[in-house]
Amino acid sequence: MDLSDEIARVLIPPLQRVQSSKILRFTLGFFWCLLHLPVSIVHLGSYLIKQLLYYMISSGLLQKYQNLQLDKLRYLAIVVESEEAKNTTKIKQLLSWLSSIGVKYVTLYDMEGVLKKSVETDLKSSENPSVADGNAVASVHQERMTVELLSFSDGKGAVAKAASFLCLQYLEGDSVGYNKMEPVFTETDVTNALKAVGHGGPDPDLLLVYxxxxxxxxxxxWRIRYTEIVHMGSLRSMKYGAVVKAIYDFSKKHQNYGS
Structure with a gap:
């Protein structure tokens, strides 16, 4: 066997394996694209239909969305990702929409407290609001709507204060010494403790996440035990029609709270 035959014997099998691997990857990639294509088409079609619906709602072309029933919506909460919460123009536009719809009480929340630093200052400096500051939240009362501002630190502080309150109640109980029983705190006890330390607050009926x-x-x-949560997408692409539709859909839902 000469040298050329020996080289061919050594190199051809790896080359064949490489070619087979390329063909396999190409085949799998082709079938993946083939399966992914209808999913992408359905997703695009759904997106376009929703955008068209939002446009028709905003334009007043759909009569059923014009007169919203707000009997169930006493309290509305808005959760905004902290980076997007820096866009105060969008936040104020959203509040203006909610006020025009007729929402009376709105809770604005972001983790880092960006809204408490920016929106509160803007609302306080407006012409007619009267401002009331609580222990851990700021409530800005406008002519038609009350805005409550929350951050993640408020929740941590509330839990700590409620725990201290319950512990103090336990230590001041009638039982003393070895006869004192192990503390058993119910959900009602925790709720009452949170209210006692000024962190109860109303439970939102609907929570919109941006x-x-x-x-x-x-x-x-502890404030979203029975709250309906709806993801609204990015704040940058928020639509008036999407807000109206979320409120309308909530007004048509029936919630079972159990026995």
Whole structure:
């Protein structure tokens, strides 16, 4: 066997394996694109239909969205991702929309407290609001709507104060010494403790989340036990029609709270 035959014997099998691997990757990639294409088409079609619906709602072309029933919506909460919360122009536009719709009480929340630093100052400097500051939240009362501002630190502080309150109540109880029983705190006890330290607050009926995350981003959990949560997408691309549709859909829902 000469040298050329020996080289061919050594090199051809690896080359064949490389070519087979390329063909396999190409085949799998082709089938992946083939499966992904209808999904992308459906997603694009759904997006376009929603955008058209939002436009028709904003233009007043759909009569059923014109007269919203706000009987169920006593309190509305808005959760904004902190980076997007820096866009105060969008926040004020959103508040203006909610005020025009007829919402009476709005809670604004972001984790880092960006809204408490920016929106509160803007609302206080407006012409007619009267301002009332609480222990951990600031409530700005406008002519038609009350705006409550919250951050993640408010929730941490509330839990700490409520725990101290419950511990103090336990230590001041009637039982003393070895006869004192182990503390058992119910949900009602915790709720009453939070109210006693000034952090109860109303439970939002509907919570709208603006940002990439589909979660409440640390919004006080004890205030969203029966709250309907809706992800609204990015604040930069918010639509008036989307807000109206979320409120309309909520007004048509029936919630079962159990026995």
């Amino acid at each position: 940002g990439p995350a589909r979660c409440h981003l640390g919004f006080p959990a």
